[in-house]
Amino acid sequence: MTDTRGRLNIDAAPGQWNLSGSIDETSALVELLARAQGSLLVLDLAGVTFINSLGVRDWIRLQSEASRQHIAIELRRVSEPIIHQLNMIIATRGNSRVASFYAPYACDACGREESLLIDVAANAVGLANLVAPAMPCPECGAQMAFNDFPERYFSFLVPEMPRPG
Amino acid sequence: MREASILIVHPDRKTQRVVHRILGVTGYRIEIADQLEQGLRLLQHVAPKLVVVDGSAAQSPQAAAFFAAARARGAEACMMLLGSAAIDQVPQILDMGAVTNLLVHPMPVLAEELTITAHKLMRGDLFGVEKYLLWGTELHDLAITRSTQRAHVVAGLSEAIRARGQSARVASMAMLVADELISNAVHNAPIDGKGVHYRAELARDTEIELDERHQVRVRWGCDARYVAIEVTDQFGSLDRDTILRALAQHDVRDSGGGAGMGVALSYRSCDHLVFNLAPGKRTEIIALVDVRYPPTERIPASSYNVFVESPS
Numbered sequence: 001m002t003d004t005r006g007r008l009n010i011d012a013a014p015g016q017w018n019l020s021g022s023i024d025e026t027s028a029l030v031e032l033l034a035r036a037q038g039s040l041l042v043l044d045l046a047g048v049t050f051i052n053s054l055g056v057r058d059w060i061r062l063q064s065e066a067s068r069q070h071i072a073i074e075l076r077r078v079s080e081p082i083i084h085q086l087n088m089i090i091a092t093r094g095n096s097r098v099a100s101f102y103a104p105y106a107c108d109a110c111g112r113e114e115s116l117l118i119d120v121a122a123n124a125v126g127l128a129n130l131v132a133p134a135m136p137c138p139e140c141g142a143q144m145a146f147n148d149f150p151e152r153y154f155s156f157l158v159p160e161m162p163r164p165g
Numbered sequence: 166m167r168e169a170s171i172l173i174v175h176p177d178r179k180t181q182r183v184v185h186r187i188l189g190v191t192g193y194r195i196e197i198a199d200q201l202e203q204g205l206r207l208l209q210h211v212a213p214k215l216v217v218v219d220g221s222a223a224q225s226p227q228a229a230a231f232f233a234a235a236r237a238r239g240a241e242a243c244m245m246l247l248g249s250a251a252i253d254q255v256p257q258i259l260d261m262g263a264v265t266n267l268l269v270h271p272m273p274v275l276a277e278e279l280t281i282t283a284h285k286l287m288r289g290d291l292f293g294v295e296k297y298l299l300w301g302t303e304l305h306d307l308a309i310t311r312s313t314q315r316a317h318v319v320a321g322l323s324e325a326i327r328a329r330g331q332s333a334r335v336a337s338m339a340m341l342v343a344d345e346l347i348s349n350a351v352h353n354a355p356i357d358g359k360g361v362h363y364r365a366e367l368a369r370d371t372e373i374e375l376d377e378r379h380q381v382r383v384r385w386g387c388d389a390r391y392v393a394i395e396v397t398d399q400f401g402s403l404d405r406d407t408i409l410r411a412l413a414q415h416d417v418r419d420s421g422g423g424a425g426m427g428v429a430l431s432y433r434s435c436d437h438l439v440f441n442l443a444p445g446k447r448t449e450i451i452a453l454v455d456v457r458y459p460p461t462e463r464i465p466a467s468s469y470n471v472f473v474e475s476p477s
Contacts, residue, residue, distance in 0.1 A: 050323075148461060149461060
C-alpha cells in the first residue's frame with residue numbers, strides 16, 4: 001500500500017522502501033527511520049524526480065537523526081536529481097552508502113540521451129579512477145559516452161573510494 | 166551629465182581588443198588598462214559606469230582598492246570575465262563580495278552576455294527576460310495567486326519543457342530554479358514598514374491567498390539557446406549584499422534562512438542568474454539554462470549579474 005506525504009510516495013518492497021515523486025517541505029523524511037529493519041534503512045530512490053531546498057533540509061535532518069540513532073542508510077538506484085544534491089551539499093551524504101545510482105549518458109551515433117544505472121560495487125575500480133562504465137545505446141547499440149564531468153558527477157563517491165596513488 | 170564610459174582592465178592585448186570590439190558597439194567611450202595599478206590611476210581622471218576586469222585580478226592585492234575606487238567614482242557595476250583556466254578562482258571571486266557581474270563563459274556566449282550587460286547598464290533599462298531571448302520567442306506569462314500553486318506551476322513547467330523536446334536534465338534544472346525563486350518571492354520577499362519579512366517563517370505548505378500586492382509573476386520561454394525563467398515580486402526587498410553573500414556560500418547549507426539558500430541553490434542549478442533590483446518596488450530574477458551544449462562541453466561554473474535600478 002502506498003503511503004503518500006504531500007508529493008512523495010512511499011511503497012514497501014522486500015527489504016527496502018521505494019520513494020517516488022518530489023521531496024519537499026511536506027515529506028517528513030525523519031519518520032522513515034521508524035521503518036528501519038534493525039539498524040539498517042534501505043531506500044530505493046529511482047522514482048524521485050525532484051528535491052527542492054526545503055527537501056534538502058529535511059534530507060539532512062534525516063541523515064543527522066540516523067547518525068544519532070546509529071541507523072545506517074543504504075541508497076539504491078539513486079536518481080540524478082538526488083545525485084546533484086549529494087554532489088553540491090556534502091551534508092546530504094551523511095553516513096549513507098550508495099549501492100547504485102543513475103548517471104547521464106549520450107549516444108554520439110544517434111543522439112539519444114539516457115539515464116543509466118551504475119552498480120557501485122561492480123564498477124568500483126573504474127569509479128575510483130573516475131571512469132564511467134561503458135554502456136550500449138538502447139536504441140542503436142553503439143557505445144554511449146558519459147554525459148557529464150566524471151570528477152564532478154562522481155564526487156559524492158569520493159569519501160567511500162579514495163583515489164589511488 | 167558625465168560622458169558614459171567603460172573601463173577595461175585586462176593584461177592580455179588580444180583579449181583587450183576582443184572585449185573592446187564587443188563593448189565598442191555600444192557607442193560608449195572605452196578606456197583600457199593593462200593592470201589594476203594602471204586602472205587605479207585612470208580612475209582618478211575618469212568616472213566609468215562600468216568596469217570590466219580579468220579574473221586574475223582576484224589574486225591581486227590591489228583588487229579591493231580598485232573595486233572600492235570604482236564604486237566611489239560612481240561605477241554601477243564591476244564585471245569580471247573568467248577564462249576557463251580561471252574557473253578554480255570562482256570561490257575566491259565570490260568571497261570578494263565586490264563583483265556585481267561575473268561572466269564565466271568563453272566566446273561566443275561571452276559576446277552575448279557582455280553586450281546585454283553593457284546595454285542594460287548604460288541605458289538604465291534593466292528589466293525583462295526578453296533581453297536574453299531571440300526575437301520572436303514566445304513568452305508564457307502567469308500569476309501566482311495562491312502560495313500552494315507553486316508545485317503545480319513547477320510541475321507544469323517541467324512538462325512543457327519536456328514537450329518541447331528538451332532533456333530531462335534541462336527540465337529538472339528548470340524545475341529546481343523555478344521552485345526556489347517562486348518560494349522566495351512568495352515567502353521571503355514580503356516585508357512590512359519596519360523591514361520585517363513577515364511570511365518568511367510560515368510553513369511553505371500553508372495555503373495563503375495572495376492579494377494583488379503579494380502576487381508573483383512568472384514568465385518563461387525557450388529560444389533553442391536558453392530556457393529562461395523570470396520570477397518577479399512587488400516588494401523589492403532583496404538587496405545586493407544579501408545576494409552576494411548567498412552566492413559566496415561554498416556549502417549551500419550555510420547560506421542561512423530567508424532567501425539565501427534558494428539563491429545559492431538556484432545559482433548552482435542554472436548557467437546564468439540575473440538579479441534586477443528596484444529597491445522597495447520589485448525584484449526580478451531571471452535564470453537561464455543553456456540548452457545548446459551537453460554538460461561535458463559546458464563551463465563548470467555559472468555567470469551572474471546584479472543590477473540595481475538607480476533612483477529616478
